Amino acid sequence: MRHLIDPLDFTREEVENLLDLADRIIADPAAYQEVARHKKLATLFYEPSTRTRLSFEAAILNLGGSVLGFPGADVSSAAKGESVADTIRVISAYADIAAMRHPKEGAPLRASRYSGIPVINAGDGGHNHPTQTLTDLMTIRRRCGRLDHLTIGLCGDLKFGRTVHSLIKSLARYEGIRFLFISPKELRVPSYIITDVVEPAGLEYQEVRSLEDSMPQLDILYMTRVQRERFFNEEDYIRLKNTYVLTEDKMKLAGPNLAVLHPLPRVNEISISVDDDPRAAYFEQAKNGVYVRMALIMTLLGLPDPKQKEGN
Amino acid sequence: MLNVDAINNGIVVDHIQAGTSLELYRLLELDKLENASIALIQNVRSNKSGKKDIIKIEGDVSALNLNILAYLDPGITVATIQDGKIVSKKRPDLPRKLVNVIRCRNPRCITSVEEECEHIFLLSSTGQYRCAYCEQAFEMKPE
Structure with a gap:
């Protein structure tokens, strides 16, 4: 049985097959509206995340399946002290596939070891968020036409930002990727990401402070929110939350083919005035997230692709 | 002596x-x-x-x-x-996997709250042991 726990659980070829499937779904969504009929997705959300949960729910509903689950730990058996291992064993009897969001790092991996159904990591603490990564890769590929030979700027909270870590791991598998890590020193990318991922891949990278200086070099700008919930100390959060704000003026420094991504929700790190710029790709990214999750559910459940059967 | x-x-x-x-x-x-x-x-x-x-x-x-x-x-x-x-x-060889030998010290790791969860560490390509769950490297002495 396949799970998706770590962004590298799928090979590069498997990721590209999945993105191809997502592209086919976008081209003809009606062809896929019954493929998961009678299949149930359990959304096990131990911390609130409206958009990731709704994106999963939209995905299974678009495929003709149904959904059950809980939106927060306080309304689940976790509040009674049940272990993740026990919860997933029970849920395996109720659903065909599960998406788990948990504040503790490694919880979905723990669940997958006891599960009778495929488990999708929908975000575990500051660790990984592989379906956001698939969404990011899909958006980059649709915008740039490729996933290699790109200069990617990652900006903001690179320390606790799990979407950043997952994206770096995935992009490090492609040739000619150049990273600009743009952050305050307190929120620098963890050293193990550099020593275990970026350097072994032989990729070029720079750690910089200035967003303005980086803008002209970028094919992709990946903005992130400084997340209050990742800080033990409120003072540190308040001091760092306004370090980077992307504005129209800063957008003028970038090339015409830049794509600005953001995993959302944003607070104030992207000015609303940037939303109408054609280079702003973050709402399109959110839409892609539903399609890529549809493709993922189909892949993990082994559901046949109606368009491929027709030989398209 | x-x-x-x-x-x-x-x-x-x-x-x-x-x-x-x-x-x-x-x-x-x-x-x-x-x-x-x-x-x-x-x-x-x-x-x-x-x-x-x-x-x-x-x-x-x-x-x-x-x-x-x-x-x-x-x-x-x-x-x-x-x-x-x-x-x-x-000299002993480095084991690829350590189970319940050292404990993960990351308070955000599932091992910090889950009942009877084994503490598993895997040898990384750079020779460090990382928690199988949260990937935090084990340090002999707390920071």
Whole structure:
């Protein structure tokens, strides 16, 4: 049985097959509206995340399946002290596939070891968020036409930002990727990401402070929110939350083919005035997230692709 | 000079970084060896490193996971003694996986809250042990 726990659980070829499937779904969504009929997705959300949960729910509903689950730990058996291992064993009897969001790092991996159904990591603490990564890769590929030979700027909270870590791991598998890590020193990318991922891949990278200086070099700008919930100390959060704000003026420094991504929700790190710029790709990214999750559910459940059967 | 009897059957863990043998005693769970006599010798003069610790264990050591020593202190050697003679002396190999030997100290890791969750560490390509769940590297001493 396949799970998706770590962004590298799928090979590069498997990721590209999945993105191809997502592209086919976008081209003809009606062809896929019954493929998961009678299949149930359990959304096990131990911390609130409206958009990731709704994106999963939209995905299974678009495929003709149904959904059950809980939106927060306080309304689940976790509040009674049940272990993740026990919860997933029970849920395996109720659903065909599960998406788990948990504040503790490694919880979905723990669940997958006891599960009778495929488990999708929908975000575990500051660790990984592989379906956001698939969404990011899909958006980059649709915008740039490729996933290699790109200069990617990652900006903001690179320390606790799990979407950043997952994206770096995935992009490090492609040739000619150049990273600009743009952050305050307190929120620098963890050293193990550099020593275990970026350097072994032989990729070029720079750690910089200035967003303005980086803008002209970028094919992709990946903005992130400084997340209050990742800080033990409120003072540190308040001091760092306004370090980077992307504005129209800063957008003028970038090339015409830049794509600005953001995993959302944003607070104030992207000015609303940037939303109408054609280079702003973050709402399109959110839409892609539903399609890529549809493709993922189909892949993990082994559901046949109606368009491929027709030989398209 | 302190004298500790030579052993007949067992092992001598030598070249331990001075002052760390108590920590190794705990990590190797030597307190659980019921049929063995154990001597911890600290701050022994050493030509190589100035000072070192030594652990001598007389008796059955088959239950010990000695490979962890290679990670904790790569300079360590383990001599096996049979009938009063050294039959082998080597550096242990790094194990690929450690289960319930060291504990993850990341408060955000699932191992910090989940009942009866094993603490599993995997050897990374750069020679560090990382928690299988949260990927945080294990440090001998807390930061």
